[in-house]
Amino acid sequence: MKQLVDQVLLKNRVTGEFEVAELCHGIDETNLSHIEGRWRPMFELRRAQAKASGESMSDINAEDGHWNWGSKVLAAISDPFLYDIFALECGGNTQALLLTCKGSTDCFSRHPEHPKADMVYVEFLATAPWNRPRLVAEPIYKGAGRVLIGTAVSLSLGEEFGGRIGLHSLLGSEKFYRDAIGMTDLGVDVDGPHKGLRYFELPESQVTDFLTIQH
Amino acid sequence: MKRTMTLNLTEAEMNAVEQMCEQKGLSKTALVRQSLRLYKSVDDRFSRGDRVFVESADKSEKAELMVL
Numbered sequence: 001m002k003q004l005v006d007q008v009l010l011k012n013r014v015t016g017e018f019e020v021a022e023l024c025h026g027i028d029e030t031n032l033s034h035i036e037g038r039w040r041p042m043f044e045l046r047r048a049q050a051k052a053s054g055e056s057m058s059d060i061n062a063e064d065g066h067w068n069w070g071s072k073v074l075a076a077i078s079d080p081f082l083y084d085i086f087a088l089e090c091g092g093n094t095q096a097l098l099l100t101c102k103g104s105t106d107c108f109s110r111h112p113e114h115p116k117a118d119m120v121y122v123e124f125l126a127t128a129p130w131n132r133p134r135l136v137a138e139p140i141y142k143g144a145g146r147v148l149i150g151t152a153v154s155l156s157l158g159e160e161f162g163g164r165i166g167l168h169s170l171l172g173s174e175k176f177y178r179d180a181i182g183m184t185d186l187g188v189d190v191d192g193p194h195k196g197l198r199y200f201e202l203p204e205s206q207v208t209d210f211l212t213i214q215h
Numbered sequence: 216m217k218r219t220m221t222l223n224l225t226e227a228e229m230n231a232v233e234q235m236c237e238q239k240g241l242s243k244t245a246l247v248r249q250s251l252r253l254y255k256s257v258d259d260r261f262s263r264g265d266r267v268f269v270e271s272a273d274k275s276e277k278a279e280l281m282v283l
Contacts, residue, residue, distance in 0.1 A: 082252060103252025118249055160245040
């Protein structure tokens with residue numbers, strides 16, 4: 001079931017105006033139809049263009065473009081005990097999606113400030129292709145990814161995890177998590193299910209800064 | 216929607232809960248919630264026929280986790 005959680009403002013970079021976006025807990029068939037009918041064709045078009053021009057998926061900010069969103073979402077919906085899914089909607093479209101887990105082996109901190117402390121793990125965070133710099137010449141909404149990281153932090157606070165979150169980043173998103181969000185880079189996993197991906201955490205000591213700094 | 220339950224524990228069990236709450240920085244509610252998630256995620260693995268092992272820090276011992 002989809003429930004409105006909050007209303008936030010997203011900057012439309014084309015018009016320069018802020019627009020009201022709705023943050024929802026849960027998703028519905030409309031969101032899935034946006035992903036399959038609007039996100040996927042755009043990803044596929046750009047992937048084909050990139051292939052022809054010799055660019056990598058990281059170069060065009062589309063490493064996750066081949067993900068089977070539908071199956072990931074359905075798996076999450078079937079286990080609400082562990083997973084939460086959020087959708088950010090604005091302008092009649094799904095602008096970003098977030099899937100979090102609050103009870104798996106990934107939900108224990110590796111940060112030296114609080115090793116093994118409970119935290120929320122971000123399974124995936126994806127913004128619509130038309131919001132991505134490098135993927136399109138003129139990305140539309142700015143701040144969708146940050147809103148959803150804030151949502152994960154809020155969830156962590158609500159679960160009494162101190163706002164701690166962790167995630168594995170695709171290559172093209174590392175700079176965003178490290179520089180824009182201020183997460184701690186804890187290196188690349190050398191084995192396990194996330195082998196080869198760089199791991200980031202937002203430690204409890206950085207949560208206040210993240211929530212208070214105006215972006 | 217959240218629902219409330221009353222839990223009857225022995226002195227030893229309550230001591231263990233309070234000790235873990237202190238260590239983890241969690242309330243009793245949050246601790247029970249996390250414990251349940253962990254129990255369920257392990258139980259789900261067992262239900263699928265998976266096996267769960269615990270390895271010592273120096274990797275010299277490895278034991279299969281059994282849940283009653």
